[in-house]
Amino acid sequence: MAKQPLVVGHRGWLAKYPENTLVSLRAALDLGVDALEFDLHLSRDGHVVVVHDATLERTTDGTGRVSDHTLSELRRLDAGGWRGREFRGERIPTLEEVLALAPPGVLLYAEVKDCRPAMAETLVPLVAPLGEAVVVHSFEADFLEGFRRAAPAVRTGLLGNVKKLDMLAEGRRLGCWGIHPCMEGLTPEMVAAWQAEGFTVMAWAVRDEADARRGIELAPFALGADCPDVLLRLLGRD
Ligand code: G3P
Ligand code: CA
Numbered sequence: 001m002a003k004q005p006l007v008v009g010h011r012g013w014l015a016k017y018p019e020n021t022l023v024s025l026r027a028a029l030d031l032g033v034d035a036l037e038f039d040l041h042l043s044r045d046g047h048v049v050v051v052h053d054a055t056l057e058r059t060t061d062g063t064g065r066v067s068d069h070t071l072s073e074l075r076r077l078d079a080g081g082w083r084g085r086e087f088r089g090e091r092i093p094t095l096e097e098v099l100a101l102a103p104p105g106v107l108l109y110a111e112v113k114d115c116r117p118a119m120a121e122t123l124v125p126l127v128a129p130l131g132e133a134v135v136v137h138s139f140e141a142d143f144l145e146g147f148r149r150a151a152p153a154v155r156t157g158l159l160g161n162v163k164k165l166d167m168l169a170e171g172r173r174l175g176c177w178g179i180h181p182c183m184e185g186l187t188p189e190m191v192a193a194w195q196a197e198g199f200t201v202m203a204w205a206v207r208d209e210a211d212a213r214r215g216i217e218l219a220p221f222a223l224g225a226d227c228p229d230v231l232l233r234l235l236g237r238d
Pocket of ligand 2: 039
């Protein structure tokens with residue numbers, strides 16, 4: 001029988017909580033996920049913060065670009081109320097807070113969304129001490145190339161869509177540890193071939209039970225899920 005995939009809480013427990021907040025990430029950990037995935041931007045004064053969009057409107061009560069605000073301005077925003085009154089008061093976390101939250105043994109997939117050179121400079125000293133506990137992944141090949149030069153020992157992963165990119169060739173070229181495709185167009189044969197070559201595959205994102213069934217059949221090393229509860233149940237781990 002194929003080894004079960006690691007269950008990755010996508011932005012924490014996205015289906016139930018305000019994504020990328022401590023309450024969401026903590027809820028996924030309490031549920032028993034093996035890994036967390038979250039997104040990184042840089043504040044105007046050079047702090048790494050955990051938020052998905054480049055702009056604040058969708059997931060906070062602020063406006064404008066994340067990168068135009070200082071950390072203290074970002075910390076005053078409400079990052080939970082948009083998802084429900086009970087989440088009011090949740091803040092945009094810093095990367096340091098998220099790193100402190102995860103217990104040993106939980107793998108952290110940190111996605112770089114703001115790919116300016118200052119991000120790599122700031123990120124390396126924060127994640128390098130974590131060793132194999134963290135994977136820095138991105139859709140941006142140029143970022144991954146520069147990051148790998150700056151921190152060759154840190155694991156990296158290439159995000160993408162197999163319909164738009166030869167992910168194996170790109171993963172080889174960039175010296176990535178992981179290939180991280182969305183599930184669209186992905187086949188079990190691709191996953192098996194890449195993993196036989198030594199890449200770890202993290203497929204995403206499981207949004208419902210049908211996705212979870214298909215994701216399990218793909219047999220990747222790890223499976224990102226908006227609804228990690230559904231995935232854990234299908235794997236017999238609830
Ligand atoms: O885990 C990969 C996935 O998070 C990439 O897409 O937009 O959800 O960050 P997105
Ligand atoms: Ca992400």
